[in-house]
Amino acid sequence: NAGVTQTPKFQVLKTGQSMTLQCAQDMNHEYMSWYRQDPGMGLRLIHYSVGAGITDQGEVPNGYNVSRSTTEDFPLRLLSAAPSQTSVYFCASRGKIYEQYFGPGTRLTVT
């Protein structure tokens, strides 16, 4: 099993550009989520999904969009990148005892 995979690993965007961060898992988990990690702030939940076709907002959803068309994939879209979105983004899926499996992260810089 590859677990949770994320692409790209690094990305630099200019203000106003849009992009999609990809996330896939091969563990057949229903629940998936996106977090951002900033120094001194801890991991903060952006959006989550409890299954294909169902998504909901987390703590910091503004400026981000998600969709879930399959169990395996949960992409995160930045609509119009802003410097405040410079961060490390982690995708995770959740197992049976509510433990989360995190991907390796995407390091995003917005200039």
Next chain:
Amino acid sequence: EDQVTQSPEALRLQEGESSSLNCSYTVSGLRGLFWYRQDPGKGPEFLFTLYSAGEEKEKERLKATLTKKESFLHITAPKPEDSATYLCAVQLGVLTGGGNKLTFGTGTQLKVEL
């Protein structure tokens, strides 16, 4: 507001010097408390889940304990490879609206030296 506070922010130990990391929380309706390990440049890796006060879990040199207001991660005779940031997170019960959300602390950065 639900809060998770970890202390200390950073800890430097000599190899073999046992210590404890603290995670205190001010939430109601706790469903579970989780410990993760994060190495630089990587995603967090799951360590333990604790569900009720008095519960303990062990893995190699690590032991996690839970009371009604805090959790401790005890590290016994640490080795340099235990160096990492340790994160705790809490999940509320479904009835308190938190069934699908984790609240993370900011972590304790542990460095174990030879």
